[in-house]
Amino acid sequence: MLQTDVLIIGAGAAGLMCAATAAARGRRVLVLDHANKAGKKILMSGGGRCNFTNLYCEPANFLSGNPHFCKSALARFTQWDFIGLVAKHGVPYHEKKLGQLFCDNKSSDILDLLLAECAEAGVEIRLNTAVQRIEKREGGFLLHSDLGEVACQSLVIATGGLSIPTLGATGFGYQVARQFGHELLPTRAGLVPFTITEPQLKALCTELSGTSVEDCRVSCNGQSFVENILFTHRGLSGPAILQISSYWQPGDTLHIDLLPHIDLPEWLASQQRERGNSELKTLLAELFTKKMAALLADSWFSNKPLKQYTPGELRTIAERLSDWQLVPAGTEGYRTAEVTLGGVNTDEVSSKTLESLKVPGLYFIGEVLDVTGHLGGFNFQWAWASGYAAAQYV
Numbered sequence: 001m002l003q004t005d006v007l008i009i010g011a012g013a014a015g016l017m018c019a020a021t022a023a024a025r026g027r028r029v030l031v032l033d034h035a036n037k038a039g040k041k042i043l044m045s046g047g048g049r050c051n052f053t054n055l056y057c058e059p060a061n062f063l064s065g066n067p068h069f070c071k072s073a074l075a076r077f078t079q080w081d082f083i084g085l086v087a088k089h090g091v092p093y094h095e096k097k098l099g100q101l102f103c104d105n106k107s108s109d110i111l112d113l114l115l116a117e118c119a120e121a122g123v124e125i126r127l128n129t130a131v132q133r134i135e136k137r138e139g140g141f142l143l144h145s146d147l148g149e150v151a152c153q154s155l156v157i158a159t160g161g162l163s164i165p166t167l168g169a170t171g172f173g174y175q176v177a178r179q180f181g182h183e184l185l186p187t188r189a190g191l192v193p194f195t196i197t198e199p200q201l202k203a204l205c206t207e208l209s210g211t212s213v214e215d216c217r218v219s220c221n222g223q224s225f226v227e228n229i230l231f232t233h234r235g236l237s238g239p240a241i242l243q244i245s246s247y248w249q250p251g252d253t254l255h256i257d258l259l260p261h262i263d264l265p266e267w268l269a270s271q272q273r274e275r276g277n278s279e280l281k282t283l284l285a286e287l288f289t290k291k292m293a294a295l296l297a298d299s300w301f302s303n304k305p306l307k308q309y310t311p312g313e314l315r316t317i318a319e320r321l322s323d324w325q326l327v328p329a330g331t332e333g334y335r336t337a338e339v340t341l342g343g344v345n346t347d348e349v350s351s352k353t354l355e356s357l358k359v360p361g362l363y364f365i366g367e368v369l370d371v372t373g374h375l376g377g378f379n380f381q382w383a384w385a386s387g388y389a390a391a392q393y394v
């Protein structure tokens with residue numbers, strides 16, 4: 001039978017960070033993963049350039065049933081600590097925008113960094129290894145796995161969420177949590193595009209598929225994000241849409257201000273005074289693409305020369321462009337979602353050690369917990385910080 005001090009299930013962002021840090025403390029660490037490669041999500045992340053952290057990371061960037069839970073770990077391993085690690089390995093990076101740090105080259109730079117830290121500290125990683133059963137034993141756990149029986153003192157669940165099953169995501173971590181009496185908060189896809197089925201709206205999205213509108217304000221349930229939106233064949237995507245999707249529940253109305261930086265009533269009134277003979281679509285083409293301007297002017301506002309619109313009609317144009325209201329049919333779901341909201345209830349886990357408050361020696365880190373970051377490098381920062389925090393105690 002194999003014996004180890006610390007057994008980590010999941011060789012993803014949180015698992016590898018925890019493994020390297022615990023092994024550097026002198027613990028014997030074994031990492032198991034059922035996939036044929038470690039860190040598949042890291043490789044796919046940030047469009048291939050891994051948005052590995054955010055300069056402005058704060059607890060307010062995370063959703064959780066308990067918004068205080070993430071504070072302790074985030075304070076003990078900050079974005080600056082991870083940037084220090086990136087610098088130590090000579091990985092070139094840049095800020096794209098809004099504090100988002102990306103690799104200059106490839107996401108594999110981040111995975112290589114983690115694997116190098118693991119190798120240096122003596123971590124053993126076994127891939128293509130599934131775990132069939134876990135038993136609690138005196139002073140630890142006994143696992144039945146493809147490697148046979150493995151005994152460990154500390155067991156760390158780092159199996160992530162349900163997003164993108166083709167990258168190895170499973171509900172295994174939730175299953176283990178349930179086995180040991182933990183409560184799970186309902187899971188749903190987050191940072192995910194919306195689908196639209198209402199025929200007129202769907203036709204608009206399809207016509208404009210591929211068109212991006214810069215810096216729209218998208219709001220729902222008291223939250224707002226100003227970022228780009230993107231029309232797709234299925235509905236709406238783009239950073240502002242992905243962000244708000246984490247706050248959206250089925251049936252909720254989205255409010256989209258397509259031109260938050262323009263005082264529209266004032267702009268329309270002055271255009272009517274100065275360029276009354278110009279058609280609405282010609283003027284809107286100065287704010288949107290020509291195709292989008294024509295579609296909006298024709299289908300929403302019966303396009304005509306500006307001087308022919310009544311004051312009431314101009315008000316309607318301003319209102320519709322600054323508060324376009326729509327109810328998405330749903331989201332694209334776990335197939336394309338970047339993250340999973342909900343998960344292991346943080347009320348039953350120590351925010352300091354990430355250890356279960358129900359079962360000594362059992363730890364939960366990363367996305368399997370009910371902690372979900374905004375888009376922009378926050379989810380990896382949570383993986384690094386929670387992995388590092390648990391590693392001090394396993």
Ligand SMILES: Cc1cc2nc3c(=O)[nH]c(=O)nc-3n(C[C@H](O)[C@H](O)[C@H](O)COP(=O)(O)OP(=O)(O)OC[C@H]3O[C@@H](n4cnc5c(N)ncnc54)[C@H](O)[C@@H]3O)c2cc1C
Nearest residue numbers: 010012013014034045046051160168172366367377379380
């Ligand atoms: C396409 C995409 C792009 C993203 N881009 C970014 C980005 O740029 N910046 C950012 O901050 N976040 C990004 N994210 C989110 C980020 O990848 C995750 O939040 C983060 O990887 C979570 O880390 P984790 O270690 O908890 O889980 P994961 O990294 O998902 O690791 C979980 C590991 O557990 C393994 N596993 C699962 N089930 C089992 C099982 N039954 N037995 C054994 N092993 C198992 C998996 O194979 C995997 O290796 C992106 C996500 C996706 C899907």
